[in-house]
Amino acid sequence: MSSFWFFKRRAVGITLFNHRGERPSGHSTFVFHLKWLESKEHFNKDSISLLKRSGLDFARCAFEGIPSDVFLAHFFMLTRNANVCFILFHGVYDLAYLVRLSFGAIVSKQQFLANLAVLFPRFLDLKKLAQTSALRFNGGLDSLAKQMLVGRVGNQHN
Helix, strand or coil: CCHHHCCCCCEEEEECCCCCCCCCCCCCEEEEEECCCCCCCCCCHHHHHHHHHCCCCHHHHHHHCECHHHHHHHHHHHHCCCCCCEEECCCHHHHHHHHHHHHCCCCCHHHHHHHHHHHCCCEEEHHHHHHHCCCCCCCCHHHHHHHCCCCCCCCCCC
């Protein structure tokens, strides 16, 4: 069974761009830390170690994190806008988690895809695109950035 049935998202990051790829002035990247209690959740120890080394304060998330239902109520206002396209990198588990959280148990692939289309009518996964393109890409976001000669902005998983 896929890990998205067991693992909760700890954070959701969003960067805003217009149709020309330009970011608005001021802040354009937002990270929403969800309520997440390390003592009560299933998690991958290597992932948690990486996040802790990157500075994520799990104790703070337990008390100040946004409850998932509150986050969803506001987040899905974005998905209702026909002009919004979600650009992800290996985001299938993130989308699956949000679909499961919104609709409950998913019993079939067809039901999942139908619910996905309701919540995210326009999305593009850069990793999947790079894998199916002439790049024949296999790796993480850092590897793709190096291959495309794009520099990192910010810390890994901050």
